Amino acid sequence: MRKNIRNKEKIKVAIRLRPYIDQDITNNVDLEQQMQEDQRLLYIKDNRTVITNSKVKKAHKFDKVLSEEMSQQDLYEECRIDKYVDHVVDGYNATVFAYGQTGSGKTFTMEGYKYKMNETLNGFSQFESTPVAMTRQNENIGIIPRIVGELFHKIQGVELKKYRIYCSYLQIYQEKIYDLLNPLHSRKEYLQSSNNQQPEGLKLHFDARNDRFNVDNLYKFECKNAKELMNYFHYGLKNKVMSSHALNEASSRSHCILSITVESIERENPDNIIVSTMQLVDLAGSERSSQTLNANLSEQISLKLKKEAIEINKSLFTLRQVVSMLNKAEGGKGNYVPYRESKLTSLLKHSLGGNSFCLMIACISPSSKFFNENISTLMYASKASCISNKPIKNHDPKNKVISGLKKEVQSLRNQLMMAHNLMGKGKNLCSKCGKNLSDSDEDSAESLPNMVVEPQDHLKSSLVGPASIAQDEDNKSNSKLNLSRLNSEKQPQLPDFKKMFEKNETMMDKMTEDLMSLKEIMSAQNKLGLFERILLSAKMVKNVLKRNLELNKDYMDHTLEIDELQKNVAQFQLENEEIRDRLSIMEALTGTDSYYIQMNYSSVKDELIADLGKKEKMGMLDQDKMIALIYEFNKENSILKKRIERIEKKKIRNKFMQINDGMNSTDYSSNNVAQNKYFMGNGNTQRVDNELDDKSYARGYRCNTSPKFQERDCDTEPVRCVVDASEINQSMNMNQHYMNNGYQLEPVTTHKRFKNHLERRDKLLKDSSRGIDYQQYDTLNSSLLNYEDADSQIHFEKRLKKRTMTAIRHKKGASINVNQSIYNIGTDNFRPKIKRRKQQSFIAPLPPTKTSTSRMRSYSRKF
Numbered sequence: 001m002r003k004n005i006r007n008k009e010k011i012k013v014a015i016r017l018r019p020y021i022d023q024d025i026t027n028n029v030d031l032e033q034q035m036q037e038d039q040r041l042l043y044i045k046d047n048r049t050v051i052t053n054s055k056v057k058k059a060h061k062f063d064k065v066l067s068e069e070m071s072q073q074d075l076y077e078e079c080r081i082d083k084y085v086d087h088v089v090d091g092y093n094a095t096v097f098a099y100g101q102t103g104s105g106k107t108f109t110m111e112g113y114k115y116k117m118n119e120t121l122n123g124f125s126q127f128e129s130t131p132v133a134m135t136r137q138n139e140n141i142g143i144i145p146r147i148v149g150e151l152f153h154k155i156q157g158v159e160l161k162k163y164r165i166y167c168s169y170l171q172i173y174q175e176k177i178y179d180l181l182n183p184l185h186s187r188k189e190y191l192q193s194s195n196n197q198q199p200e201g202l203k204l205h206f207d208a209r210n211d212r213f214n215v216d217n218l219y220k221f222e223c224k225n226a227k228e229l230m231n232y233f234h235y236g237l238k239n240k241v242m243s244s245h246a247l248n249e250a251s252s253r254s255h256c257i258l259s260i261t262v263e264s265i266e267r268e269n270p271d272n273i274i275v276s277t278m279q280l281v282d283l284a285g286s287e288r289s290s291q292t293l294n295a296n297l298s299e300q301i302s303l304k305l306k307k308e309a310i311e312i313n314k315s316l317f318t319l320r321q322v323v324s325m326l327n328k329a330e331g332g333k334g335n336y337v338p339y340r341e342s343k344l345t346s347l348l349k350h351s352l353g354g355n356s357f358c359l360m361i362a363c364i365s366p367s368s369k370f371f372n373e374n375i376s377t378l379m380y381a382s383k384a385s386c387i388s389n390k391p392i393k394n395h396d397p398k399n400k401v402i403s404g405l406k407k408e409v410q411s412l413r414n415q416l417m418m419a420h421n422l423m424g425k426g427k428n429l430c431s432k433c434g435k436n437l438s439d440s441d442e443d444s445a446e447s448l449p450n451m452v453v454e455p456q457d458h459l460k461s462s463l464v465g466p467a468s469i470a471q472d473e474d475n476k477s478n479s480k481l482n483l484s485r486l487n488s489e490k491q492p493q494l495p496d497f498k499k500m501f502e503k504n505e506t507m508m509d510k511m512t513e514d515l516m517s518l519k520e521i522m523s524a525q526n527k528l529g530l531f532e533r534i535l536l537s538a539k540m541v542k543n544v545l546k547r548n549l550e551l552n553k554d555y556m557d558h559t560l561e562i563d564e565l566q567k568n569v570a571q572f573q574l575e576n577e578e579i580r581d582r583l584s585i586m587e588a589l590t591g592t593d594s595y596y597i598q599m600n601y602s603s604v605k606d607e608l609i610a611d612l613g614k615k616e617k618m619g620m621l622d623q624d625k626m627i628a629l630i631y632e633f634n635k636e637n638s639i640l641k642k643r644i645e646r647i648e649k650k651k652i653r654n655k656f657m658q659i660n661d662g663m664n665s666t667d668y669s670s671n672n673v674a675q676n677k678y679f680m681g682n683g684n685t686q687r688v689d690n691e692l693d694d695k696s697y698a699r700g701y702r703c704n705t706s707p708k709f710q711e712r713d714c715d716t717e718p719v720r721c722v723v724d725a726s727e728i729n730q731s732m733n734m735n736q737h738y739m740n741n742g743y744q745l746e747p748v749t750t751h752k753r754f755k756n757h758l759e760r761r762d763k764l765l766k767d768s769s770r771g772i773d774y775q776q777y778d779t780l781n782s783s784l785l786n787y788e789d790a791d792s793q794i795h796f797e798k799r800l801k802k803r804t805m806t807a808i809r810h811k812k813g814a815s816i817n818v819n820q821s822i823y824n825i826g827t828d829n830f831r832p833k834i835k836r837r838k839q840q841s842f843i844a845p846l847p848p849t850k851t852s853t854s855r856m857r858s859y860s861r862k863f
């Protein structure tokens, strides 16, 4: 017998390069150059390898690579698509889907039809298309018609089973699911409606038992033969949303999924039904509006195309995220897979990382104009090829119900047996109690009167016996004598016998009565016992069910919570990735990184500028888009700003090193003291711009002249210091002042803390194989951010070889009056070790320690 669960099965990936088409020529593709293979940016090396040849030559390996000469038949054979049909007939699910940018040949691969424009209708309806076979010989028919033919051919040959085939066909258009076989969802229906409104999409629900999403109220038709199924398919194709744009005359604007359900029923055991589904998916292609739109299109159509493109790109983005996360999961890294974030990924859940056999056909274009898009397709295709599925055979849910009922019947039988046994035991107990009950209650009740009747008969026989003796022929002669003797002997006893007999009779009646009532009581008790037991069992079952429901609810709640958390984690991961990408682009722009990133960046930039320019000319700058752009730019700017700030601070630090090295440095004196503000603390000074955020302030030692700080606790509060440069000297002198007052000064040891945080963060990243604790990571990261300047200060300190005393603390919470200015000195990151030698040092300062003396000296030398 075949196993129902197969080993892990990787998603198979085939790359298909389409040939040059007329469209490429109209798109001014440099054909001459590209016809020469060695000059192409992308070419096929062999039937498993694609070479990308930008700056660095790179080979990408796949299960199959199909060159532009390959026909539809070649594709079908090379990719062994007949095997997927076999799997479905065997009871496994299978999915074949085409992926790639717009115009790369997905629809051609899946359907192989040419679409004819319907010119008779105006407005949006002009996109309505009718598919027609490309050639008479049908050599160009795509995967779907071939699979349908093969499927019906295969099931014909099976004798032991009979099959029922159903089909349904849906499209996901602008993130709504429409039934292509439902006349109410037909394009005509809503395109011709007065307000041009789309009907409500169908709803999805998650079937937890089968771990897949199903569409509610989707039409499903039984098909007796291939022709019938193809008729339904063609009907659906007419309702598919198609548009014409610069890169494709007939471009799919929706993701279409044809589902063929196969029910296989064993002829000998019709209860044994296996249901499997084949999903054939033609995805809409990713596209850039700058490439697809042209001046010939009306404004209304351009807007519609744009809106469609946004939705298509959104859902494809989720698909790519799903692929990436599954790919990470294979490496033991990823955790949450965002299937639920789009309808497409929800419906493909069991195909990607689920229980289906899956074939992905990634279509690429030969034109180097689309090199970046091709690279992206290859990248996700290779990610997909690492994903494993676990195909399982699907038994019909009805079968499960039947087997469940059978089990229930069996368990009820067992209970009945147990009840019988219990009753038997009860009966034995009764007999032990001396009740003289026979095997069954009935018998026992009836046998009792018999037992009492016996002596009565005996009595009767004993009374009747002498008469029979008298009738004996042998003793005829003695009979009269005997009779008379007996009469004479027994005559006096007769009344006694009579009395006895009567007495016995009444006793018997009484006993019978007693027994009858006993029997009634017994049977009532038995019934009551049984009833009670049943009641008890029912109660138990009810309780178990109730508990089960509660647990189920808890489980669902937890699942939702976990889902939510995982979503957040994934969101953070994505954000993190995005930031990394941006940083690498920035790095590339500042000089060091790869050509590819630079190229991408500049192309994006060019595109944006061109787009804006065009719009400006046309006087149709879209406010929303502008806001979005501004937002994007703002985001980028803030990153850049931070980088610039860092660089500036570095420069300033160097400047102030010079100040620290000699307060009379020319740099310092040339500063506009009135304008510039300084952070000041214990020998480390740093200039900041007034606009710097709070974080930037929260570092180092700060002194404050503002009265509000007087109320603060210096131990815990970072103190913002904005002092005039002229006050720096006062601060320096202040150190001296404390030392003179007998305080031991300790070097700052914060760099150890910084190092420790850095090490912990690195360790966290290194140990990330089981997933990163992002909360901890964030905490560490944010404290490290605070340290960023601290870091530079640490180096600074190191260079000064601890000669600058940085930790001066007064008694906790107190403020000091130096030169008629109030100072509160506190730290946050640079929390110093405070050691006051003795309490009386306030009164009579002790001489400074050796260390502090030497430090003091160096300090005095310095300032």
Ligand SMILES: Nc1ncnc2c1ncn2[C@@H]1O[C@H](COP(=O)(O)OP(=O)(O)OP(=O)(O)O)[C@@H](O)[C@H]1O
Pocket (backbone or CB within 6 Å): 017, 018, 019, 021, 100, 101, 102, 103, 104, 105, 106, 107, 108, 109, 248, 250, 251, 252, 253, 283, 284, 285, 286, 363
């Ligand atoms: N292998 C091929 N041989 C010949 N013509 C092809 C091939 N692949 C694609 N084409 C042609 O290229 C054009 C675009 O193909 P198709 O419509 O299938 O692209 P698509 O990827 O489905 O685009 P969209 O995502 O916009 O729907 C069509 O005219 C099609 O006939």
